[in-house]
Amino acid sequence: MNQLYNLNFKLNEMQDDPTLFTTLKGHKDTITALSFHPGLKSIASSANDGVVSVWQLKQPRKVYRFMGHKGQVSDVQFSPNGLLIASFEGSSVSIKAHSAPVRSVQFSCDGQLLVSSSDDKSVKVWSVNDRKFQYGFQHTNWVRSAVFSQDVRLIASGGDDRAVIIWDCDSKKEAQRYNEHIGVVYKVQFSPDSTILGSCSHDKKLKLFDVRSKRVIQHYDAHADSVLDLKFHPSGQFAMTSGADSKVKVWDLRMGKLAYTLYGHNGQATTCAFSNHGDYFATGGSDSMILVWNTNWVCSGQESLDEKPKQVKSKPTQQSLTQGQQQSSQQKENVQQTNSQLPKQKETVLYSNADNSLHKKSEFNQSVQLQKEDVPAEVITQLDNISGQLELITRTLQALEQRVSNNEQQICRLNLALTRDFERSEQIQNQIYDLRPLEEQVQDQDEEENVNYIKFHRAANN
Structure with missing residues (x-):
């Protein structure tokens, strides 16, 4: 799976x-x-x-x-x-x-x-x-x-x-x-x-x-x-x-x-x-x-709707530069270690709840990026895998529920159609039963008037 x-x-x-x-x-x-x-x-x-x-x-x-x-x-x-x-x-x-x-x-x-x-x-x-x-x-x-x-x-x-x-x-x-x-x-x-x-x-x-x-x-x-x-x-x-x-x-x-x-x-x-x-x-x-x-996967750089607030520029000190370099080197090591543990993805499935909230996948992205120094990397990887599997199971269950509801609607429609067909068949049978006495009377009349009927056709032929 x-x-x-x-x-x-x-x-x-x-x-x-x-x-x-x-x-x-x-x-x-x-x-x-x-x-x-x-x-x-x-x-x-x-x-x-x-x-x-x-x-x-x-x-x-x-x-x-x-x-x-x-x-x-x-x-x-x-x-x-x-x-x-x-x-x-x-x-x-x-x-x-x-x-x-x-x-x-x-x-x-x-x-x-x-x-x-x-x-x-x-x-x-x-x-x-x-x-x-x-x-x-x-x-x-x-x-x-x-x-x-x-x-x-x-x-x-x-x-x-x-x-x-x-x-x-x-x-x-x-x-x-x-x-x-x-x-x-x-x-x-x-x-x-x-x-x-x-x-x-x-x-x-x-x-x-x-x-x-x-x-x-x-x-x-x-x-x-x-x-x-x-x-x-x-x-x-x-x-x-x-x-x-x-x-x-x-x-x-x-x-x-x-x-x-x-x-x-x-x-x-x-x-x-x-x-x-x-x-x-x-x-x-x-x-x-x-x-x-x-879109993100292809960007021309000519369109932007993001309105970012203006940032005040300040000259960094030598101490802040040194600390920033050390933090960036640690982050790079963490990212490389996590990237080596995550498999490649052939098809990306994205979800949105249509309420202008954050992407569900972005929550998973943040959980991948967060790491504590006192927790071993193997434990973090296993927890991330479990989290991904739980999200997968949840989404699969949602899809199955949707399919079940669709099937239930189709079954209701079929039952309604079958009920209507059954009622129509009953009406046709009742009409047939009602017509049988009339058919018997017509047959009796045809037997009585059979000679006249034949004569009429012969007269027409003559």
């Missing part, structure tokens, strides 16, 4: 794991989409409560709410310059876009065009300045997602017809079609250089297509339930998915494996988004919560 889910980490690897930055509360229904401001000033969110919210990420954290929609808001996005926000529901006051609910919306990289997808089976492109329709494409069923490529020469779309289609914006024709999914395609997304197209589906799969060679290059059994959203890291080296199994997963595309699994939502993890440079990411769920995370 320890080999599969080892929760011991190297101290030099702990700083590379994502950490929860803040939790945003205010929506009253499922979060449907998230979008970071290009300058990391704020984050926009849309939800099924019909509200579009813009949350300031720096202090003082204010929230602005837009109540212009009359129904559920399915998507929201900042324009590339951060001056506009596009959001769509079934019908829009600004742009009378589609004849059915709009599922997705995205700006082109230059901010001049807008692409939308809808349940009217169409993908439409609009000019932002005059808000006029430019051209469109047609699916055979509802379209859940449509996105521009980086150079605005291609559009990818996917939907309920299970097809992922790449459209040529110049010729206005279909360029490539992929029929790899066996379920509804919820999201399509181009990589930052537009050489890879990703798609996620109701069939629990994540698939990556090479746009140039027109073939599948990576395939992942991503989640235990539907994969609802997909985003590429700006570096193009990682992808993030959110699923109906309440998990958010980060995939290392270079190594072709799962890098992180994050727990924080009570219910489906419906959407996710990276910031412009990828130093932060956010997730939203059916619990109406928005979790903002520090």
Whole structure:
């Protein structure tokens, strides 16, 4: 069990794991989409409560709410310059876009065009300045997602017809079609250089297509339930998915494996988004919560939300320097000794309680770092292993309890369905019993009027 889910980490690897930055509360229904401001000033969110919210990420954290929609808001996005926000529901006051609910919306990289997808089976492109329709494409069923490529020469779309289609914006024709999914395609997304197209589906799969060679290059059994959203890291080296199994997963595309699994939502993890440079990411769920995370594993150094207090600089004395050097050398020896005793970790599993508290794993990190001089190192190592095993058992029990509750709900649904079927069968049997006397009377009448019936047909033939 320890080999599969080892929760011991190297101290030099702990700083590379994502950490929860803040939790945003205010929506009253499922979060449907998230979008970071290009300058990391704020984050926009849309939800099924019909509200579009813009949350300031720096202090003082204010929230602005837009109540212009009359129904559920399915998507929201900042324009590339951060001056506009596009959001769509079934019908829009600004742009009378589609004849059915709009599922997705995205700006082109230059901010001049807008692409939308809808349940009217169409993908439409609009000019932002005059808000006029430019051209469109047609699916055979509802379209859940449509996105521009980086150079605005291609559009990818996917939907309920299970097809992922790449459209040529110049010729206005279909360029490539992929029929790899066996379920509804919820999201399509181009990589930052537009050489890879990703798609996620109701069939629990994540698939990556090479746009140039027109073939599948990576395939992942991503989640235990539907994969609802997909985003590429700006570096193009990682992808993030959110699923109906309440998990958010980060995939290392270079190594072709799962890098992180994050727990924080009570219910489906419906959407996710990276910031412009990828130093932060956010997730939203059916619990109406928005979790903002520090990425940590890749940092551009161009984004920061930490507001550290100013420190007064003072010149250190020679005695303090000597004491500091001795303490640092002792700490290095302790760290090296602990690192040599801790095994390597293949996959990091992170947990958050969604209440803006400290990461559970950070508590374990602190317990690893704390050492007393009067306690042997072997005893400390054994205690740390026991602590890690106890945490593992606790989390495993929590997961089993969740599965048991899910199974109980499914059993209740099956029992209800069986009860309804049994009642229907009884009603049908009663109807059959009630009809038997009528059938006997009809047979008696047929025997009495048999001659007339035959005569009638003969007369008709004559």
